[in-house]
Structures are given as structure tokens and as C-alpha cells.
Amino acid sequence: MTPDARPAKGPLALSPELRQAARRIAQTEHLLVAMDFDGTISPLVDRADEARPLPRSAAAFAGLAALPRTTTALISGRALASLRAVASPPVDTLLIGSHGAEAWLGPGSAELALDEAQRRLLAEVRAVLEEIVEQAPGTLLEDKPAGVVLHTRLATDDVAEDAVAAARSVLQDRKGVFLKNGKRVLETSVVNASKGEGLTFLRQITGATAVLFAGDDVTDEDALGRLESGDVGVKVGLDFTQAEFRVEAPAHVAELLEALLQERSLVVAEEEPGTD
Incomplete structure (x- = not known):
């Protein structure tokens, strides 16, 4: 943890400030919603292959993936094969695995090759x-x-x-x-990579104008530390963090994703031709 790491602001459920941040970031031109998986979308479990996303999180995440000018991504320490097996991500969701060493950006993505x-x-x-x-x-x-x-x-x-x-x-x-x-x-x-590098890479290839990232683990601090002005970072749990906001548990992540989906859907609907 960096010396300037600090407790995040706000109570552990969705604070008014976090709801306002979700409302604000929903207005951006191209939104990247990047999430850690274990301990964030899925509760932590003793056996890695038994992890599954909370149904509310999965539904809201899929809803965001279907919206125009909105890209969803999972950034995980898991290998890509493991991440796909447990997360069952929406078909268009981008995947960063093995702490940034692996990436799936759609059909034809090159697999990681060691020398x-x-x-x-x-x-x-x-x-x-x-x-x-x-x-x-x-x-x-x-x-x-x-x-x-x-x-x-x-x-x-x-x-x-x-x-x-x-x-x-x-x-x-x-x-x-x-x-x-x-x-x-x-x-x-044997590959030097981080979730922070993965997040920066996703921002570049998607052209995202703002990013929401949430994660619970020490390794997620690499990604939280790469967020820029206008982004939203959320720490899941009680550990010290660089994130501005904090929620207590994956159940609150589901609430956050639902709030973001509602706000983003309103923005998209207002911009669609023929809508009032």
C-alpha cells in the first residue's frame, strides 16, 4: 500500500455521494465499466471454481453491456479460461486475466505465449x-x-x-x-503485468471518456491508482485504499451496477432519435 493510501469516503452502503458519482459518470460520451470479479461481482468462496456472480450483479452488468457507447470489462487475477467458466460474461464483455498478462478483446485475440x-x-x-x-x-x-x-x-x-x-x-x-x-x-x-496496466490498455483501445472500476483486493489498487479525473473508483471491503468511494460487500456492488444501469439507460434513451 502506498504511504498516502487512506480510508475511502462515505458509509459502506451506497452513499449519496456515490450515487451522485454514478449519475455523473453515466453522462460521459463513452463509458467503460471495468470490474474485478472475485470479492466484487462474486462473493469470496473457499474453492475458486465454485465462485459465481450475484444474480443482480450479472443482470445489471449484462444490461450495461447492451447499451450504446458503453463497454463492460472484467479485470481479474484469474486465468481467462477460469474467468469465463465462473463469470459467464456477456458476449461483448472484454476480459483481462492473470493480472493483466492475458487479454481477450473479441474473436481473433492472440493467446499469451511464453518463450x-x-x-x-x-x-x-x-x-x-x-x-x-x-x-x-x-x-x-x-x-x-x-x-x-x-x-x-x-x-x-x-x-x-x-x-x-x-x-x-x-x-x-x-x-x-x-x-x-x-x-x-x-x-x-513469469510475466510482469498488473491490473493497472490492463485498465490503461482497455481505456486506450475503447476510447473511453470515463471509467468506473471496483475491486476488493490488494492487486486492485494497481487499477484504482490508474484512474483519472472524472473516473469513479470503488473499494469493496474495509481495507485501506486509494479509491474515493467504498462499499462493504458484493451485494452493494450489485446495487451500484443497478443504479448505474438506470442512469445510463436514461441518458441513452434521451439521445436516441425519435425519443422525447
Whole structure:
């Protein structure tokens, strides 16, 4: 966390200020609605493959995706294949996976390709983590195209801390290996990328004139830190953040998306030919 990180403004449900921000950003020429998935659109779960979007969030997100001059995107630490499987995103939703290392921008998008040195390094990283998991009950590994994730959510606190510390002691100084802390996970990757870079990339390719981004994890701060004047950043949960606004839980994210859909729909309807 950066030294100037601070508690976000407002109460934990949708504050009047956040509702006003949603009303304001709905007026922009081209709106990009970019959301984290786990802990934001979906509640956090112990087993990653059991995550699903809250029905209200999914419905509002799909409604936004169908509007003119509105682009929806998911920016996740998950691999793209995992993200598609659990999120079932609207067909036109853009996807950033593996913390920015993977991108899907529509049919024909190029898949992530590692060179031989990166593939060898990734195998070495996995071997290190396999040894740790064998000695740490309740921990497990998740493979991604550019990395391996050490999950500790099912482990006791002391086992989780020891496992992460052991992994860091071996990998943190290894050239070409990049580590990220998350909620009960340690992300390893042989590609240096971030959600912030993913968000900036999406802004550029869509020509968005304003962005709304919401996320709950430490890695989402990379994206929140890339927001510009006129954007809206929302932190989900109680951790310190760079975001201006905060909500308590994914249920409030659903409320935010519904409010944004209502406001954006009114703006679009007013601009459609033949409407009053």
C-alpha cells in the first residue's frame, strides 16, 4: 500500500455521494465499466471454481453491456479460461486475466505465449511451490498460463503464513519471477503485468471518456491508482485504499451496477432519435 493510501469516503452502503458519482459518470460520451470479479461481482468462496456472480450483479452488468457507447470489462487475477467458466460474461464483455498478462478483446485475440526461458522458469517455480504445499496442509496450487498461485484459504493462519514466507524466501529474488500478495493467495508469474496496466490498455483501445472500476483486493489498487479525473473508483471491503468511494460487500456492488444501469439507460434513451 502506498504511504498516502487512506480510508475511502462515505458509509459502506451506497452513499449519496456515490450515487451522485454514478449519475455523473453515466453522462460521459463513452463509458467503460471495468470490474474485478472475485470479492466484487462474486462473493469470496473457499474453492475458486465454485465462485459465481450475484444474480443482480450479472443482470445489471449484462444490461450495461447492451447499451450504446458503453463497454463492460472484467479485470481479474484469474486465468481467462477460469474467468469465463465462473463469470459467464456477456458476449461483448472484454476480459483481462492473470493480472493483466492475458487479454481477450473479441474473436481473433492472440493467446499469451511464453518463450522457452519463461517456460523453464515457470516449471522451476512450480517445483518450489509443490514442495511447500506437500508440507503445508490446506494449501493448494492453481496453474495459470504465466504463473502458479499458492492458495492458503483452507489452511490455518499459522500454516498459511509459514507457506507464504517459505515461498517468498526462495522466489522473491529470483530473476524473472514476479510476486503479488492477495487475499489468502500468493501469485507468482513469469510475466510482469498488473491490473493497472490492463485498465490503461482497455481505456486506450475503447476510447473511453470515463471509467468506473471496483475491486476488493490488494492487486486492485494497481487499477484504482490508474484512474483519472472524472473516473469513479470503488473499494469493496474495509481495507485501506486509494479509491474515493467504498462499499462493504458484493451485494452493494450489485446495487451500484443497478443504479448505474438506470442512469445510463436514461441518458441513452434521451439521445436516441425519435425519443422525447
